Amino acid sequence: MRSRWTYFYFGFFLLFTFSLLFLLGDPGKVVLSLMQAVLMVSPLIATIFGVMYAYNSREFTELLLAQPISRTQLFWGQYLGLALSLSASLALGIGIPFLFYGIFRSAGIWNFSMLLVDGVVLSFLFSGLAYVIALHHENRVRGFGLAILVWLFFAVIYDGLLLLLLIGFSAYPLEYVALVGSIFNPIDLARILILLKLDISALMGYTGAVFQKFLGTGWGMGMSGLSLFVWLSLPIWWIQRMAARKDF
């Protein structure tokens, strides 16, 4: 929490959210507008912070490893400290303006909560992935590049590839392909969760419409949410594995 960049991150979302609420007025519309910012920016910032933190604290990690604490405790402590500080910055940056505008008296509180949960889960996931990538790669340039590539893949490239696949095989029934394809991208899953909650069919596109059609809003959200938490288990598993095997 001492890092000034955490405060910049908090300040960015605070200013952005206040501006949207001032201009649009309706919390529901603001949630929709914030959605893209949260889905793109929070994984990116989590990735950058995760890598920077892991590399900057490497020598101090060696000192801590020489103390009478277990590796698991140490790595978990570092990861949770990072993820919680990022999530707190996001939650407060978005939450304070909504509280100021009386979100608890509005029907949009559940939409707002879903946005918050999505942002926090993506922060945990991408900071965890970046942290283990940095632990795995001694070379900082390689580690940083790989972490950014992971974000870029899930934020941009994956959807492009899926779209090409759907267009290329458009003559075939591809509903399940689209359904399964979305499960393999946590950012898409987070987006589907919010759109299903907002129940805006026009914005869902092919994948979201498929989710609604086959699973209904409740089941679609449940499946998306479950898949997202399965994604979250990936850095958790990886941290456990590195704690047992990594040489420092």
Next chain:
Amino acid sequence: MIEIKNLHKSFGSLRVLNGIDLHFSERGKISAVLGPNGSGKTTLIKCLLGMVLPDQGEILVGGQRIANRFDYRASVGYLPQIARFPENLRVGEVIALIKDIRGVETSEEALIRLFGLAPFLSKRLGALSGGTRQKVNLTLAFMYDSPLLILDEPTSGLDPVALIRLKDYIRAERDRGKTILITTHIIELVEELADEIIFLLEGNVYFRGSAQELKNRYATDDLERAIAAILDPASVPPAALPDWNCPTSEARMVPPGLAAKPI
């Protein structure tokens, strides 16, 4: 107190430790671990601390295996080679952090006075000079009164006054019965402090004995020349080279990679 048995470690195709056997049973002794770059000094120390997991062999501290354990590190004070701390923490906070982890009584006030750290306790670590950070590093290593001290390049970045105080402190700790392992490239420090030299070469213990024994072996009064002779026999006159058929108890007879030279 410390037993290292048949320790092997490779990083990929590079074999760093090749069957190290070492026993440290005497208290109150300073052992200098020397060797060229890549000889395995740092890897050996890190295996001892559990930071590197050996491929083969075992290490016992206080008669108990250290594999998959971390509690034994409560009896170890470690000084890492590079004094890097979270830049946003203050000196007092990082001392409190480590105290909190250890949960034991510490003697940091005496060390803060010794190294003149009192004016820096409220300063951020990122704002300190390298020498001051090394003093913080030393305080963290010494403040627990651990029976085993492992110091990796302890004099790095220190001013002459701090250097003298550090050497006096290390001697005093030795006289109190501590086992102290030092790795350093500074031969003068080895001559001033070390009761014995453990010289690693290509992952093996090549020599273990006092500095005088090493100098006698190479018929020189200069420890630096004796060490140079180990690494590059061509750097000393042939008459000064040892009889390779007269080993010490823990040394190999012929160093790997070097041809035996007749006297």
